[in-house]
Amino acid sequence: MMLILSLGFLACLILKEILCILCFTLFFLVYLDYRFKDKRIWILFILFSLLSCILVYPKEVQQQDTYKITEIKKGYYIGKNRGSKILIQTDLDLSFQDEVKVKHIEPIHTDDNFTLFSFTRYNENKNIRFKTNSVEIIHKSTSFKSRLYNYLKSKPNSSIVLSLYYGIHDDSIDEIYTMLGYGYMSAYYIVLHVLKRKWDETRIRRILLVFSVLFGHFFVFTLSLTRFILYQLSTLLFTSKPNQMAFTILCFGMLYPNQVLSISFVCPLLLQLVSYFCTEHKWIVQKMVLLGLMFIYFKKVNLISLFFFNIFRKLYGLIFLFGFIVQDLINLKLPDLTIHYAPRILFIVLFIIFYIQCLKHFQWKYLWICIVPFLEIYCNPFFQVYTLNIGQADCSIIVEPFHKSVVMIDCGQNLYRDNVERIIMPFLENKNIHAIDTLILTHDDFDHNGGYDSLKEKIEIKEVIEDSNQSVHVDYPFYLLLSERESKDTNDSSLISYFTYDHLTYLFMGDASKQIEKQLMATYDLKADVIKVGHHGSNTSSDPDFLDSLDCKVALISCGYKNKYGHPSVETLKTLETLHINTLCTSDCGSIAMYSLFHFSFVVTNDGMFGIIWT
DSSP: OHHHHHHHHHHHHHHOSHHHHHHHHHHHHHHHHHHHOOHHHHHHHHHHHHHHHHHHSOOOOOOOSEEEEEEEETTEEEEEETTEEEEEOOSSOOOTTOEEEEOOOEEOOOOOOTTSOOHHHHHHTTTOOEEESOEEEEEOOOSHHHHHHHHHHHSTTOHHHHHHHHOOOOTTSOHHHHHHTHHHHHHHHHHHHHHTTTSOHHHHHHHHHHHHHHHHHHSOOOHHHHHHHHHHHHHHHOSSHHHHHHHHHHHHHHHOGGGTTSHHHHHHHHHHHHHHHOOSOHHHHHHHHHHHHHHHHHSEEEHHHHHTHHHHHHHHHHHHHHHHHHGGGOOOOOOOOEEEOOOOHHHHHHHHHHHHHHHHOOOGGGGGGGGHHHHHHHSOOSEEEEEOOOSSSOOEEEEOGGGOOEEEEOOOOBTTBOHIIIIIHHHHHHTTOOEESEEEOOSSOHHHHTTHHHHHHHSEEOOEEOSTTSOOOOSSOEEEEOSSOOOSSTGGGOOEEEEEETTEEEEEOTTOOHHHHHHHHHHOOOOOSEEEOGGGGOTTSOOHHHHHHHTOSEEEEOOOTTOTTOOSOHHHHHHHHHTTOEEEEHHHHOSEEEEEETTEEEEEETTSOEEEEOO
């Protein structure tokens, strides 16, 4: 009973929205009444439901000017002042419990894209919404915690030990082991297994529980460690496995209501449920659960890590125990046998159904879920147009149904990040795009063609187009307009792409100016449902008469967040608003995807907006 109530409480926290929680509560109360016929259970769950509403309600964060370092991550720190947290990016060498004065703060913003990790969302779930790169050290800590961290950091090849002890991710360890805290957990069970041969197991568990709390105090209470401590406490309080899991769920949900969907909590919980309920082929079910979760959370899975999961888990436990003395010998870089796949709703729904059915009774036919990624990738009937969010640069990807062809327009770079390495290639890998049929480089500007040299080394590019007299070899109407033109600069020489699919017409302008727009009006009788406006929304492009003549429904703008050029210009935005053209800008909504199937077309943005395009 308590396990069912705790899962209901967990569902409320996942739903987050108050109205959704209340609706779920009504349906769940009907289920509880049917299942238990006890009004006291009603009252208990209503209390849990109200508690979830309080826990998920947005809290106003009071920004203070002095913070103490409580977490250290790769490339940044987390400072805390009472209930307020802030992300600190600095070149200063900080340690735990150092006090710093914050001079300036701003909201955390990253260039978010479909299928890729969102650093902004990750921190929002930890109630961290502001960052700073302007701090002054007020006090250097001399605490034992600080000195211990500095000692470990100074050791040769310390990166793996810091990853296992502090959760500071290192590329030499598969990310799942760091996030799940398997170094500490495996070490715990190794010690327990050795000591229980001579002493009472319950007494040993109590001692190890105290040690776990002390470890968290002197190192860091990661999500995985906190969940593990709660579970070990539950084994001392309850003899029933369901009650142990219920206690862990309830306590973790109260402590971290916004992080109940983190893999640090979800993965151990699902594996525990398999261990308790599943009676047949547990090893296969566990591997399938791990496979599904790795795809859902990381969009990739290393098959070496997956099949030898238990072996590596024990190995990390040994390293955790003896890391102080064998640091020079550690080198655990796994062979790369990685499969990339970004699950969509079909896979996630089928994964949930597969999991529930396997808890009841495993059947070999359930393994058909393994072919779903291939069905989703190569049997996708939608025409797809993606505008990536790569800052003050351009990159669009056009995918024909069933992966029949892939066209990329530009692969721009910027000065502070390698867009190809960090965004474009991961996106292509997650979409299982292993070759680009045609790459159109609109013109010779770094923010449009700067990534070409890097891109061609990482993926096959069958054809590169840099001249409007060339043809795009696809099986739908695709034209490069205005091959003969009068241009005053490089921007005006931009290749202009014009293509149609599923009765929806697209016009991509590159950096062409108003002068080129007037030449287009004089040469063609153009109509376009979707326009990617010229020059990142600058006022040098987007002539009102030109936009009005196109009869557009949607305008796309690719530009960087708070870029120094002021793109998109207020003038352009006002023009688009006056003409009632729906405008989507990557700096505001992240990457943009447009899908069409016959007469049905819709647009989705990375920040969750959805809209139907009527043609």
